[in-house]
Amino acid sequence: MVEYGFATQGQEIVSAFADQVKGKTFAITGPSEGGIGAEIAITLAKASPARLILFGRSREKTQSVIDSIAAASEQSSPVETDFIQVELASLASVRKAAQEVLSNTAITQIDGIVNNAGVMALPTYETTPEGYEKHLVTNYLSHFLLTNLLMPKLLASPSPRVVNLSSYGHRMSPFRFDDPQWSNGATYHPTYAYAQSKTANILFSVALNERLGTTHHLRSYAVDPGSVATSLTRHITPDQFKEGLELFAKHGIVRPERKTPAQGCAGPLRALLQPDISNEDGVYITDTKLTTDPAVVKTYATDREEARRLWELSEDVVVLPLCAVRLRLTVLKCDRARPCDNCVKRRESDKCVYPAVRDHARASKRTKKRLDRLESLVMGLIDRSVLQSRPSLDGEQQSLGGSRLHDSDRHRNLGSTNESLLDKPSIPSSSSSSALWESVLLDIAEIRSYFEEHELDFREQEIKVESSRNPLAGINILHTSPGECDMDTLLSSLLSRSAVDLLIENYFGMTNHSRPNGIDLRPFLGDPDEAMALFRTRTTQCLVSADYSKPLMEQLETLVVHLEAEFTSSPDSQIHVWVLMGSVVRLDMRNGLHREPSLFPEFTPFQCEMRRRMWLAIVQTDILMSFQVGLPAMIPKGQHDTMLPQNLREDDFDEDFTALPLSRPMNEVTNISFFIAKNPLLEVFAKIASHILDIHPNESDVETLESELYAARDALPPYYKMRPLEESTLDPPDVILARMGMDQSVHSGLCILHRRRLPLARSKPQFSYSRKVCVDAALTLLSYQAILHRESGPTGRFGAHRVMATSVTTNDYLLAAMLLCLDLRVGMSGPTHPASSDLSPVGQGSTG
Known part of the structure; x- marks a missing residue:
């Protein structure tokens, strides 16, 4: 293994790891001529990187470095060089510069960033436009912000590197959590302020490795380049230089020998390029070597708890200034x-x-206790006022006063608001203060009355909600014994043939989200709720008695119908239904429904088509139901090859067919066409649901998934594309509802895809588009809910149909309302960036 040391030059590092440079993109701050940043850029250019991004204050002053990069790359291949103007002493400027990079579609990823720029030992206390000490911002906070803003591009690289320039001077000061602002300059010292910022850079590297090292293979190192002859110390006078050496000596620091820029850039380049450096211990590099020696790198600079603490503080500062x-x-x-x-x-x-102050809701009991305490305090003040208003009191009067106070407490304990207030001791009208207290008591009575009145309303609503959530009584197949059930008992539960025929007709009329309302089932069923509970109980008993785990299609089909009954038994999501869905999925796969049936000769064409239809229903139900409970779908992607069913009517084929007829065109509506047409949409929706459940999702996937979702919507048959109601005058209600169902899936997908960015968009303009899309989609969903409510009335378009409002549909509307409330709540908590204020439609939404 090659030994690196004080004399190692940057070119040696680049030559050794040229394969880590070629075709990659690197970002460097502070590329001023003659400095370490410029030397890093020029040295990298000799090994054919794809792109170098230079963050500097002035293009004019950086032009010579850009020319040197072009000259250095002549012998290899041209290097794309982007100059980004930035003033690192301004966090606003950093945000603008980062946005310029993020919006550049030519920059797909950043493989490494060198946070090199900085200032040193400014003679007087200076603050940035945001009011922070200048060393702290220029050397650390600006790089913290820039790195985090560029993180989507960094994490697009398989092994990103972040190199933070530190200094041996960090040994002179830890990070001063109690007073990093130097008491607004009162205790400022140039050398210690510089040292604090360099300690912060080491802690920054520690925190990055803790947060992203394992999950995203990001590695960060803090590098001491040594004492390099650059323009960093140009403003330091001889006296200040002498004072600095004395301080170094006081802290036991020996000033190292001078290095050339070519030597000074070796450490940062090794941290940036060497793949196996992560096998060594530590984050601090000096003289091109990693070290954990406490005499070289202070333990306070590598302490994980200190790093976490600084990260949280920095995050608050840069996000909420x-x-x-x-x-x-x-x-x-x-x-x-x-x-x-x-x-x-x-x-x-x-x-x-x-x-904005957070408005936490308090429980009604807690509010009552506070009102009781307030009332007690006011009564005490009243009695005290009465006593103090009399110059002398005999024992009888004092006794009466005490008795009155005791009576007031007794009345209050009775719990009757009106009696408690009316039975209080009279207040002398001659006392202006007593009149004031009387007014306060009346206000308390009014408040108490308001809470009691609305508490009754709340309890009524709570009872309604709870009653709607209680599923119909019946046996849960998952955890309840079915009990004894013989054939006679089962047969006795069946209705007459005519009633069963009517029920079946009613069941199949529910296709495409609605069914006729004109069938009165009460003569056959008696109490419908009791009948439904009985049917579900008998179905469960049949399934358990027949051992539904056996691979028989008849039992599986019955289990699927039972799943549908359980699903529709409540307007809210039920976790036991999702668990039952898991059993259905596994039994389906145990029966081989996930494999294309035409590959198996034992299946007739009719059986093949019916297996495809059942598998399609299971896949789509799994996607929607799993999303509804916030958990991953259960059917593994890429482990099933069953084709889509053909677009055929039920009378197009039967059990005796030796071959299926040709599929009808998708613009011809059948009972299966809706589900076939919707499948591409749900496939993209499944990708989005999987993306948002990832612990560390790739942010660059958001735009890709959005494009796929729009493409799937655009590919829908014209018959199923959403259009305004006024253009659907001649269309039947079930078709309109089908279109709304299609488009609702699109807007639900957009909502969840951009959900994470929504609260960030108020302060981070790069996410303003996501906010627009999210709000636009949520408003569209709620407009569909309003249409359903309006048109389902007696005079509405759907008045003759009973719309099937499932828990999945309700979940979409709740999602939309929640997102709008979230956006409004975030808007009340702080200022909104002007770029994020425009909520004009993004041009992709549908209208109803």
Whole structure:
């Protein structure tokens, strides 16, 4: 193994790991001429990287470096060089620069970033536009923000690297969590401020490895390049330089020998390029070597708890640069005035903003207790006022006063609001303060009355909800014994032939989301709820008695019908139904329904087609039901090859057919056409559901999945494409409902696809498009709910049909309402970036 050391030059590292450079993209901050950043870029250019992204203050001052990169790459292959203007002392400028990179579609990934730029030992205390100390922002916070903003591009690389430039000077100061702002300059020292920022960079690397090292193979290193002759120290006077050496000596630090930029860039390049460096211990590199020696790298700079603490503090600062957050970086207290005293002193009155106060709902019992306590306090003040209003009190009067107070407590314990207030001791009208207390008591009575009145309404609604959630009584096949059930008992539960025929007709009339309303089943069923519970119980007993785990199609078909009955028994999702669905999936696969039946000669054409239809129903139900309970689908992707059924009517084929007729065109409606047409949509929906359940999803997949979803919608047969109701005058209700069901799947998919970005979009304009899509889709879903409600009335388009509102449909509407509430809540909690305020339709939504 090659030994690296003080004299190692960057070119040696690049030559050794040229394969880690070729065709890759690297980002570098601070590429000023003659500096370490410029040397890194020029050295990398000699090994044919695909692209170099340079973040600098001025293109004019960086042009010579860009020219040197072009010259260095002449002998290999041209290098795309992007210059991004940024002022690292401004977090707003960093956000703008990051957005420029994120919006560049030519940059698909960033394989490594070198956070090199910085300032050193500024002689006077300076703050950034956001009000933070300049070393802290330029050397650390700006790089923390930039790296996190570019994380989608970084994580698109299979093994991204983040290199943070630190210094041996970090040994002079830990991160000052109690006062990183140096008491707003009162305790500022140039050398210690610089040291604190360099300690922060090491902790940043530790935190990155903890958070993303295992899951995304990201590695980060903090590198001390050594004492390099660059322009970093150009402003330091001889006296300041001498003072710095004395401080070094005081802390036991010996100033190392000078390095050339070619030597100084070796450490960062090794951290950036060497694949197996992760096998070594530590995050700190000095003289091109990894080390954990506490004499070289302080333990406070590599402490995991300190790294976590700094990350959380930094995250608050860069995401919420509000007045209250800035105060966390100072030791001053906020007086909560508008503007507060601290902002006035800093001449930042216009920046004084408080995060919105969270409005936590309190339980009604807790509210009652608070009202009781408040009432008790007021009564005590009243009695005290009465006593104090009399210059002298004899024992009898004192006794009466005490008796009155005791009586008031007794009345209060009775729990009657009106009696409690009316029976209070009279208040002397001559006392203005007593009149005030009387007014307060009346207000309390009004508040108490309001809560009691609305508590009754709440309890009524709660009872309604609970009653709707209680599934119809019956035997749960999963965990309840079916009991004894002989054939005579089963047969006695059957209705007459005419009633059964009517029930079957009614059942098959439910196809395509609706069924006729004109069939009155009460003469046959008596109490419908009791009849349904009895039928479900008998079905369960039949399945258990026949051992439904056997691979027989008749039993499997019965189990599927039973699953449907369980699913429709409640308007809310039921976890036991999803568990039952798992049994159906496994029994289906045990019966081989996941394999294309035409490959097996024992199946007739009729059996093949029916198996395809059943498998399609199972796959689609699994996708929707699993999403409904927030869990992964149970059918493994890529482990089934059953083809889609053909678009045939029921009278197009039967058991005696030796070959199936040709499939009807998809613009011809059959009982199966809806499910065939919807399948491509649900396949993309399944991908989206899987994406959002990933622990660390690839953000670049969002745009890809969105495009696939729109493509699947555009490929729908014209008959099933959503159109405004006024253009559907001649279309039957079941067709309109089918179209709404199709489009509802699209908008539900858009909602969940962009859900994670929705709360971020208010402060991060790069997510503004996701907010638009999410809000637009949610509003469209709720408009469909309004259409269903309106048109299902007696005079509506669907008045003659009973719309089948399943728990899946309800779940979509709840999702939409929740997202809109979330967006409004986030908007109340802080300011919204102007770029995220435009909620005009994105052009992809449908209207009803």
